Amino acid sequence: MKTTFERFDMKKAPIPTRFYLRPLTWVLSIPDTLKHQTIIRRHGTEGLKPPYVLLCNHNAFLDFKVATRAIYPHRANYVVAIDGFIGREWLLREVGCICKRKFTNDLTLVRQLRQVVKNGDIAAIYPEARYSLCGTTAVLPASLGKLCKLLGVPVVTLICHGHHVNSPFWNLHDRGVKPTEADFTLLYTAEELKEASADEINDRLVQAFQYDDHAWQKERGIRITYPRRAEGLQKVLYQCPACGREYRMASEETRLFCRECGKRWELTELGELRAENGETEFSHIPDWYEWERANVRREVAEGRYSTGELPVTVDSLPNAKRFIRLGEGTLIHDMNGFTVRGTDVDGDPFEMLKPVPSLYSCHIEYEYLGKHGDCVDLNTLEDTWYIYPHDCDFSVTKMALATEELYFAYREKIGRPCKPGLA
Numbered sequence: 001m002k003t004t005f006e007r008f009d010m011k012k013a014p015i016p017t018r019f020y021l022r023p024l025t026w027v028l029s030i031p032d033t034l035k036h037q038t039i040i041r042r043h044g045t046e047g048l049k050p051p052y053v054l055l056c057n058h059n060a061f062l063d064f065k066v067a068t069r070a071i072y073p074h075r076a077n078y079v080v081a082i083d084g085f086i087g088r089e090w091l092l093r094e095v096g097c098i099c100k101r102k103f104t105n106d107l108t109l110v111r112q113l114r115q116v117v118k119n120g121d122i123a124a125i126y127p128e129a130r131y132s133l134c135g136t137t138a139v140l141p142a143s144l145g146k147l148c149k150l151l152g153v154p155v156v157t158l159i160c161h162g163h164h165v166n167s168p169f170w171n172l173h174d175r176g177v178k179p180t181e182a183d184f185t186l187l188y189t190a191e192e193l194k195e196a197s198a199d200e201i202n203d204r205l206v207q208a209f210q211y212d213d214h215a216w217q218k219e220r221g222i223r224i225t226y227p228r229r230a231e232g233l234q235k236v237l238y239q240c241p242a243c244g245r246e247y248r249m250a251s252e253e254t255r256l257f258c259r260e261c262g263k264r265w266e267l268t269e270l271g272e273l274r275a276e277n278g279e280t281e282f283s284h285i286p287d288w289y290e291w292e293r294a295n296v297r298r299e300v301a302e303g304r305y306s307t308g309e310l311p312v313t314v315d316s317l318p319n320a321k322r323f324i325r326l327g328e329g330t331l332i333h334d335m336n337g338f339t340v341r342g343t344d345v346d347g348d349p350f351e352m353l354k355p356v357p358s359l360y361s362c363h364i365e366y367e368y369l370g371k372h373g374d375c376v377d378l379n380t381l382e383d384t385w386y387i388y389p390h391d392c393d394f395s396v397t398k399m400a401l402a403t404e405e406l407y408f409a410y411r412e413k414i415g416r417p418c419k420p421g422l423a
C-alpha cells in the first residue's frame with residue numbers, strides 16, 4: 001500500500017487513572033452491577049491494598065464493571081486489546097489502559113505491568129485474551145506463572161458467573177440475569193509467591209479459572225425468558241450432531257435447527273437444549289462444543305484439516321483510529337496454520353502467514369459491529385487484521401478450535417505437550 005499509516009504507540013508508559021476520571025469509571029460501572037444485583041464474595045481479599053495482579057475471566061463487558069466495583073476504591077490499569085481502543089484512545093489512555101495486540105508475545109507489556117506495580121496500582125489482566133464462546137474456561141498462557149513471579153506482588157483472581165448467559169458472545173442482548181456472582185480471591189500473598197514455582201502457580205490458576213456458566217445457571221435455577229434467546233447459537237454450534245453436517249445450522253427465536261436434516265432443538269429457559277423429536281444428543285451447550293472440538297482434533301490428527309481457499313475481505317488496524325480496508329484476498333487455514341494473501345487497493349500484494357507454532361489460540365468475532373459478518377482476527381506486533389470470509393461455507397468457531405488443536409498437536413510432536421488448560 002502506498003499510503004503509510006501512523007502506528008499505534010504501544011510503548012507509551014501507562015499512567016494511573018486521572019483523578020478526575022475515577023468518579024466517571026464508577027458512574028459507568030456501579031449502576032450496571034446494581035441492576036444485575038451482583039454478589040461479590042471475598043476470599044482473603046477483605047482489606048487487601050494494592051499493588052497486586054488481578055486475573056479475571058472474560059465473558060462480557062460487564063466483567064470490567066464488576067472488577068471496578070470489586071476493587072473499589074482502588075484503581076487499576078487494564079490490559080486491553082487495540083480493538084477495544086478504536087476511536088477512544090485518549091480516554092482509554094487517561095483511565096490507564098494498556099494496549100496490546102491479541103495473542104502476540106509482547107515484551108513491552110511486561111515492562112508496562114512492572115510500571116503499574118511500581119506506581120502502587122492494580123495490574124488487571126484477562127489472560128484468556130478473548131471472550132468465552134460458550135461460557136466455559138479458555139486456555140491460559142503458560143507464561144502467566146512466570147509473569148506473576150516477576151511482578152512479585154499478591155496474585156488475586158476475579159471469576160464472574162452469569163455474564164455469559166446474560167449476554168452471550170453470539171448474541172449480546174442483555175437478558176437481565178440476576179443475581180450474578182463473582183469470586184474475588186487472594187491466591188498468593190507476595191511471600192507465598194516467592195516459595196511457589198511458576199508451574200505450581202500455573203496449576204493453581206488453571207484450577208481457579210474453572211467455570212461453566214451454563215452449569216451455574218442450572219444450579220441456580222435462573223430462568224431466561226428472552227423470546228429470541230437461541231438466535232445466534234449456530235455461530236458456536238456449527239455442526240449438527242444428528243447428521244454430522246457442518247455450516248447448516250440455523251436458529252429462530254427459541255429454536256436451533258439443522259437445514260440439512262431438519263432436526264430441531266429448543267433452548268429452554270434454563271439454558272438446556274431439548275430435541276423436538278428423537279434423542280437429545282447434548283442438553284448441555286458446552287458438551288456439544290467439546291464434541292465439535294473432538295471432531296476437529298481428529299481431522300488434525302489425521303492430517304486432513306483444511307478450510308480450503310476462502311475468498312476474504314481484509315481490514316487493517318494500524319492505529320486505534322479506525323479500520324482501513326486493505327483489500328480482497330484469500331484465506332487458507334490448514335495443517336500449516338493461517339495463510340492470508342491478497343491485493344490492496346493500490347494493486348500491491350499483501351500477505352500474512354501465521355504458522356502453527358506461532359499461535360496457540362485466536363480471537364474471532366461474530367457479526368462484527370452488526371454489519372460486517374464473522375471474522376478471524378490475526379495480529380503482528382505492528383498490525384491487526386480482521387479477515388472476513390464471504391460467499392463460502394465456513395465457521396470462524398471451527399477455525400478457533402482448529403488453531404488450538406493444531407498447536408496442541410504440534411507441542412505433542414516436538415515432545416513438549418501442553419498441560420491441560422495451558423498453552
Ligand SMILES: [Zn+2]
Binds near residue numbers: 240241244245258260
Ligand atoms: Zn442435521
